[in-house]
Amino acid sequence: MPDDGAGEAAAPDAGVQAPVTPGAASDAGTPAPAITPPEEDQFTDRILAIVEEDVITQRELVERMNLVAQQMSEQGQQPPDQNTLARQVMEQLVTERVQLQEARRIGINIDEMTLNRAMESIARENRLTLPQLRQALMQDGVDFEAFREQIRTELTINQLRSRQVDRQVRVSDQEIDDLIASESGAIDRDVRYRLSHILVAVPQDASSSEIREAREKAEELRRRVREGEDFAVVATEASDGPAAMEGGDLGWREPAELPALLARQAILMRSGAVSDVLRSPQGFHIIRLEDREGGDQTTVQQTEVRHILISPDQVRSEEEAERQIRSLYNRLQEGDDFGDLARGNSDDPGSAAQGGRLGWISPGELVPGFEQAMNQLPPGEISEPVQSEFGWHIIEVLDRREVDTTREQIRARAREVLQNRKREDEMELWLRRLREGAYVEYRVDELAS
Structure with a gap:
């Protein structure tokens, strides 16, 4: 599926610790000034930084520092000194807030159902039930609701990055051919x-x-x-x-x-x-x-599929996107041509020009919600509206076939390597632009009072 409508957002950290890493975004903008964390008896909920219309408080900084230090210790890492950790965590919080504000601006919202599924997935990956996960977090001194909201934040940022960064990553066939050629001895060794x-x-x-x-x-x-x-x-x-x-x-x-x-x-x-x-x-x-x-030879079932995508954005709310996709679905039921509706309405420009066609798709190429709905459709049938992180889809399966995908798998692995390399570079540039374009005012001098 093209980058404009079907890239998959990265999953949140599956561990029971909050998925945060000190200094992860420290190069995205001007770093926070030196910060001396307060002693416990000096603790107040003062404002340490203003980020656009939002604020970061002393309480948030200390709680996140504690969480990060605990996570690093449990992973066998030595946390840095308190001043360094405070500076890194403050910059992380600033960059996080800037991204969350951008996500709100373009209409990204993680609903309760999506968040609940993510929490259940984290519990399963830790071989726990959700109540057991809650108990484990409490025993580690982690507030469950704070952890839950941190996961919502991670999901929001992942979805934002998928929309804003992944769409900019392009890998040409020539680049794939060059990478395969340079590593051909390793690829076909056996x-x-x-x-x-x-x-x-x-x-x-x-x-x-x-x-x-x-x-x-x-x-x-x-x-x-x-x-x-x-x-x-x-x-x-x-x-x-x-x-x-x-x-x-x-x-x-x-x-x-x-x-x-x-x-x-x-x-x-x-x-x-x-x-x-x-x-x-x-x-x-x-x-x-x-x-x-x-060597490894693989035969898989491919699906020829087309879709119509309606995405929420600055102008169109989530509810309006759903109303529009259901209106298009009703028109299809009344006999309107799928290709004509895709060309005139779909927000996936790459496939819209082809009447919604995505071509032959192998397993794992599409986001899970889309692929699951597609796999349940027999050829010739149209799905009811299906939601993914990119918006609302109507899906039609045109045909299926069994193919030897050894060649495609090699190319897919090469494409993934190149995409990951380019994504890192693009992410750094995007974060820097976003961070530098935001109004940030530090008030850390209040800590000394």
């Missing part, structure tokens, strides 16, 4: 390939016209085998490669036994597939992957 090969040789001192003629010949040979001519016959007739008399059959080879150009291409091919024309110093190559053995 795999053997059987390839057939055609080479149209180019002399070292070939002129530009000779190179052009060789490429045209290779393209014509590729066209012939793609249109059904026997690869072995074409190779025997026209290949300049060493295996021409064997119909181009290179036999079973490990990746290290193949030229790097061919090995990198074979990683991403399905059995029976014919490559594009590949260029090397020797000339132009065409390969067909006859078979592969070893």
Whole structure:
């Protein structure tokens, strides 16, 4: 599903400690000034900082410091000295407030049902019931309601970051190909390939016209085998490669036994597939992957699906988004065309231009709520409105198929690596812009009074 409507927000920390890390956002803006935490008998609920229309109090700072210190100790980490911890936690609180205000501005709201599901998930991951989780937190001196609200905060910020940051992360096919090529030895270490090969040789001192003629010949040979001519016959007739008399059959080879150009291409091919024309110093190559053995091969069920997305935003409230999606659902029931409604109304611009089509989707590519509803639909049926963190969807399953997704899984892993790298950079830039654009006034000098 495209970044504009289907990225998945990160889950909150599953431990019973509040999911906070000192200094996590310290580079997002001007750091907090030095802070000397008060002694216990000096404790008051004074305002330490103003963040836009919100405030951070001394009580909040001390409670969060205690929580962070406890979490670090339970994880076997030594908390920093109190002054350093106070400065880091203060900056974390400021950055957190700025993000929460941005989330409210664009209409993100974590309802009670979503929060309850998250709490139940945390309890399950700790092999506890929800009452047992409450008891465990109380025994650790953690207020359950404060912990619950911290989880709401985490969910809100995760959803905000998914909308505002993940949509900016773009990974090109060329970047994926380059990463796979650079790591091909590790990816296909335990795999053997059987390839057939055609080479149209180019002399070292070939002129530009000779190179052009060789490429045209290779393209014509590729066209012939793609249109059904026997690869072995074409190779025997026209290949300049060493295996021409064997119909181009290179036999079973490990990746290290193949030229790097061919090995990198074979990683991403399905059995029976014919490559594009590949260029090397020797000339132009065409390969067909006859078979592969070893390694991880995966067959999964893919779903061809389309959807209509209506998202809440600055103008449209959550309730208005729901009313609009239900109105569209009623129109579909009355016979309106799905593609026309998607093109005219969907807030997912990538799929809207295609009549709502997302193409063939493998398991795990979509947010859980969307995927669960999709999996329950037989081909040809339309769902009732379904809610995800991106808004309200109407889903139609067009078809299903079983496919060998070994190639797609390799590309998906490479894409995930690249996305994570880019997401970190984009997150840092986004946080810095958000933090620098916010009004923050520190009043920490009051602590000394």
